[in-house]
Amino acid sequence: MAARPRPTSPHLSIYRFTITMTMSIVHRATGIANYAGTVLLAAWLAAAAWGEDALNVVNTIYGSWFGMIVLFGYTWSLLHHMLGGIRHFVWDLGYGFEPGQREGLAWANLIASVVLTLLVWTLFVWMA
């Protein structure tokens, strides 16, 4: 007997992408990226504890164009995730659920993360 097709529930290819949905996915992705970035931070601290030669090697790698791109991404990931965490805190307090507020918070999360990343790099990298 042929198997009857089972009902399927909606999945990613059916939903229309919205900014709130996208920021939810990005929050989890940045959480995972934060783990990887924190390994880089730990490696840098370990190299500093190891000695000058080890620190110079890590600094050369991190200071290369590729290293700088990765560190820029890590900065954005941390800030985006932190702002997303604050967004969750706002929800936990019972605010920000109304139509318009949800989208506004999601856009604010995205825009503020980019602005803060540029601010941090301007102050601590490009102008330092």
Ligand code: HEM
């Ligand atoms: C290096 C630091 C961090 C790492 C490695 C990290 C990692 C993660 C990961 C992997 C998730 C996803 C968990 C899942 O979806 O099952 C997550 C979720 C979350 N993180 Fe972080 N996180 C960090 C920092 C922060 C900070 C600073 C905040 C708050 C300001 C924060 C707030 C949250 C919240 C509220 C969630 C839950 C989101 C949800 O329920 O959908 N995290 N984090």
